[in-house]
Amino acid sequence: MMEDGRRRVVVDAVRPQIDGGQFAIKRIIGDELAIEADVFADGHDEIVCVLQHRHGDGPWQEQPMRPSWNDLWLASIRLEKFGTYEYRIVSWVDHFHTWRHDLRKRADAGQNLDVDLQIGAKIIEGAVSRASGEDAKAIRNFADRIVGGTGTASKPFVDQSIGYAAAMDDALLSLMDRNADRSLATISKSYPVAVEDVRAAFSSWYELFPRSYGGAPNKHGTFRDVIAHLPYVESMGFDVIYMPPIHPIGTAFRKGKNNQTTAQPDDVGSPWAIGGKAGGHKAILPELGTLADFHALVAAAKERGMEIALDIAFQCSPDHPYVKEHPAWFKHRPDGTIQYAENPPKKYQDIYPFDFECSDWRALWEELKSVFVYWIEQGVRIFRVDNPHTKAFSFWQWCLAEVKKVRPDTIFLSEAFTRPKIMYRLAKLGYTQSYTYFTWRNTKQELTEYFRELSSHPLTDIFRPNIWPNTPDILHEFLHAGRPAFIARIVLAATLGANFGIYGAAFELMENTPREPGSEEYLHSEKYELKQWDVNRADSLRELIAKLNGIRKAHPALQRNTPVEFHKVESDHLLAYSKVSADGADRVLTVVNLDPRAAHAGWLELPEAWINDGKCEAHDLLTEKNFAWEGSRALIELDPQTTVAHVFTK
């Protein structure tokens, strides 16, 4: 038999929550978190239900929940601090409330209240021992008034109306609520809520390789060069500048240009082959500059309202100091060598993965955590994490939480291009944002299905997509079609994703030559060599990008991922969708021609909210033209040579 079978209230279906409270739902600072639950007891007694919440290990704060229909109870919390909140629901059968409620009905029916007033006085007296001095006195006073001032329950009343008036006194209700009998209260599990920075939910990323900004052929770029380049990035409206790993690059098994297995002496290597004589994950490649230069870059970006994001890739080149200092963190082969990365029969001898099953795993975890902490100490709080899905999930769950204890507004972008359930798991474990399959979703059906999935429950509470039309690893063949394809993809990315990013300057300069036919690798990939980008080229998409980022900043509807509604257009090549701000005041309707090679036209079924008195007027933020349509449909014509997309506002 259970410990106390007299707890009569059931608290069920508490929401929002993920996996019964195993993981935190995600919210943004300043959000109002609406909480609901099914709460009920057996029988007809009244229940009281309160919501409790706390930040971190702080004290619980309490507020009443209000009943809605069908046993649903509601309350909300304003989330005012970064970090983890938790909330829980407490409810109990309240005999005072029940008695008071029934007494009113009895009185209304003209019944004799003698015995009922005595019952009430007893319930009220029960609160005396739970109350503090002042309250106790006041409560006892009420109990006395209710039984007619006699102080004894057996003496007949002079006038029931005195007792009834006392029973109905609001002051008594407050006193009793403050000192309610919670001895048989039901307390729900507590459910965590991760409160993150606004930029976790709305950000525009620009990826660049600092070493390519030296300004002359074969001149290795530095952090100082990036500082000089900041006005350019700022002019396009980005707020996060993400750089591939900035650490010393190994020389053993270094990859040459175009990922050749043998490097030439002047080959700079891949930034992801981390670790060399100059150090490992906490060191800077000397060619990029000093720690002071890095600090200067962080500060210069900050002055312009931008932030530097670092790439954390937990793997080592054979030259990484860890290899000698912590051999236990790697797998050893019977021939005495260390196990390099493999995908049999392929071998990646320039990369040593960590062995997350090693017996020294605790020290490994601590050290990896300390990498984040080190860079946080250098002023960074946004990290793009390379291949998190090849490291133990339990490590991430621990590590992300530990790092957030140091800096609760840290943002982690998961670069897990893997199976969907693994991507979603990483989001549950604490990743703030995630790359997506967007790059490979190009048709109307693919895009519609995928963004419907991403905006479905429970993903909306945990998984924040960061939408990239290109990355240094992914040049999709769709972009082979050139300018109209690049425009379509960035309009989609910038309007479908509250978080989006591009790999520049490859994107705005429409770089689209594959290493070989069928490859998603770039020819002369920046991953293996210094590049020079002519960012002032006349055909650059720089201005379009600036316009899109401007639209995003001006339109709250684009600053969140959901709701997104897809609208019917009578063309397989035209994709239309609309978004709305939380307050309903801002609405953006985007229509994109997904075929970069041909013009298409089709009737669009306009969203109802856009139609007033049978008319719809809209302003295209891209072309700055006005449109007016009669009825509920609009004929949309998009020619990739002139207009790839409309981004309408009302």
Next chain:
Amino acid sequence: MMEDGRRRVVVDAVRPQIDGGQFAIKRIIGDELAIEADVFADGHDEIVCVLQHRHGDGPWQEQPMRPSWNDLWLASIRLEKFGTYEYRIVSWVDHFHTWRHDLRKRADAGQNLDVDLQIGAKIIEGAVSRASGEDAKAIRNFADRIVGGTGTASKPFVDQSIGYAAAMDDALLSLMDRNADRSLATISKSYPVAVEDVRAAFSSWYELFPRSYGGAPNKHGTFRDVIAHLPYVESMGFDVIYMPPIHPIGTAFRKGKNNQTTAQPDDVGSPWAIGGKAGGHKAILPELGTLADFHALVAAAKERGMEIALDIAFQCSPDHPYVKEHPAWFKHRPDGTIQYAENPPKKYQDIYPFDFECSDWRALWEELKSVFVYWIEQGVRIFRVDNPHTKAFSFWQWCLAEVKKVRPDTIFLSEAFTRPKIMYRLAKLGYTQSYTYFTWRNTKQELTEYFRELSSHPLTDIFRPNIWPNTPDILHEFLHAGRPAFIARIVLAATLGANFGIYGAAFELMENTPREPGSEEYLHSEKYELKQWDVNRADSLRELIAKLNGIRKAHPALQRNTPVEFHKVESDHLLAYSKVSADGADRVLTVVNLDPRAAHAGWLELPEAWINDGKCEAHDLLTEKNFAWEGSRALIELDPQTTVAHVFTK
């Protein structure tokens, strides 16, 4: 940091389950339970995943799960015993599987396998210490063969193909699977499954008041009279005969005919006012007979393939022995009286409810449980429980589980006509079946919405509706329309609900006179007086009911609640739905005219499965007429005066 962070496998979204395993899903003996889960690890290593299950506290049995697409793993269990099973999933990264898989790829690519065979031999040797004598020897032998028979890992191989052949040997695979390294296995929660009798899911109930079968006016019927009446009930095809409480009835505050507050000396009282001089919940009202008579009734029913269901109403008349023997189980009023049932300002002074918050609750629980156990000992295992929603939920959760320990195939029908979430909660707590809102769902929209809700997840795993067109408490005004209304409602009940029941003989004799206009109570309700039923009346629905029960027995499609698909008919008064058996072989399509006062016709969109070569042929099991339609639609015409409904089979 967690206890062992090296457990790399995630087992997620295990299903079917209810509330994370807090409650049991319900199944029927003989069912094949299909189980699935999302199981994956970081990286690219192979995982092994097994399903374990056990009955009660028995030993765990294990079987492999098989991977499907998208990280989904599948297995199923045959449920062969009554009672509670539990199942869980165990999965681990398997280094032997990974090594073997990779080795094949390396060999296929023509790589040198020296070091890899040494690695494998080490993995295999690791299994020796986990294995029993025979296996250990065989495993060591394989390890030796893999490293070329030299027994040392450092000596170069003579011939790699010997080691490779040994590595690929299926016997080695079996040995390694049997002795796998599970030290870092992930074990899921365990999830309970309640396995119940077939009658839990498919039953036809007939309610009767034994006292009305005395055969003469004012002659109190007995169990012996019911025995004589069994052939009649059997002839209609029912398998459960449910009797209102059979215990002594209190005389204090006894209700008179038509629920009058004052009883006449010859009034028999309500069977739900339980307890008198002759005893309480374990006694029999002397007028009904002896315990031996009751045993005879149970046996006589059984002989005819029927079962007796008792009504358990946990409440007491003021004359119940408990009132004196266990005053602590009741609430006491300051005037020294015991608190009677109330719904202020209404008073039910003939009923004392138990106080589930009393300090003696443990003894109360044990006693109430013993009531079920007592009647189980008398041969009963089906109980209709009166107003369970006015007793503590925690009590039911404990009590139903305890009773099932005594008799695991016990069936509990919950008579909780209350809010939906409470009804569903009682189902989670262990109630086998539940009354529903069916009686108040009469229009096409109401019926469609309600049965869609009842056949939705997760209700299908826990909540089994028992569909009643009438009860002694509910005479819905729909039935005021007489015969066509009665026919429509019983066809609906018998074909929508795998479990259904009627209150007879009121139903087949179409009793429909309300106590007063607007009342759902019967005039001269059998609850308060002896009735005489002329069951041989020519207009009785007896034959229709017999036909419906015959159809139900012949058609597996009607022996389960889901799936039920509603079909489009161009009439607001015609409701059409179809069901199919688990094997797809049996299909039943029902069309009912919901308007008892007028004929209606409409085009029915035939279910696709019913159309062959553009034609549909169907046999109406009610009229025994054949129908044939061309195309995908059928014109249905139903005149309540002649044909209220069709129940088609293919």
